[in-house]
Amino acid sequence: MIGNFFPLILYIGLIIVFSLIKFPAIENKTLNFFKAFFPSWKFFDESVNTPVLLIRTQNNETLSDWQVAYPPPKTKWFHFLLNPQGNFYLAFHSHIQQLLGELTLCDEDETKSFHKLVTYKTTVNFARFKVLQLSAEAEYFQFKISNIEYIDNFNFQVLDDILISPLTEINE
Secondary structure (H helix, E strand, C coil): CHHHHHHHHHHHHHHHHHHHHCCCCCCCHHHHHHHHHCCCCCCCCCCCCEEEEEEEECCEEEEECCCECCCCCCCCCHHCCCCHHHHHHHHHHHHHHHHHHHHHCCHHHHCCCHHHHHHHHHHHHHHHHHHHHCCCCCCCEEEEEEEEECCCCCCCEEEEEECCCCCCCCCC
């Protein structure tokens, strides 16, 4: 009987062992790009405010308020088996971490051309896509990556700004 459960026990044991091991940060840009394909099983890492993407639009010289582009999805009991919104949310945040990692690894010369990086252009496309979903009349949009603290489901307080984009045309 225990032989039937041995693979499951081994699997859970390996998850526990690998979640306790501290791995060094990957500093190589190429290897760091692929970390989104490998899930982190460290469920009990320290809780910190993770950077989020905030967006706003401009119509007729009027800027809207900042809003969270991709808020955390609501979880249901069946999301343990199938959770496409949660998977998108995790992949999106992995992308934001990748962008911030590349920003911190840039020297002064690379910082001047940071807007030409693929991760930055992808972030612009994420923001543009969300703005088009929210407002068909928007002429320009702007995004920023900030650390925030949620006050309630709809309100938040910006703790600090990490990256602020220039105003960008929607149809650029």
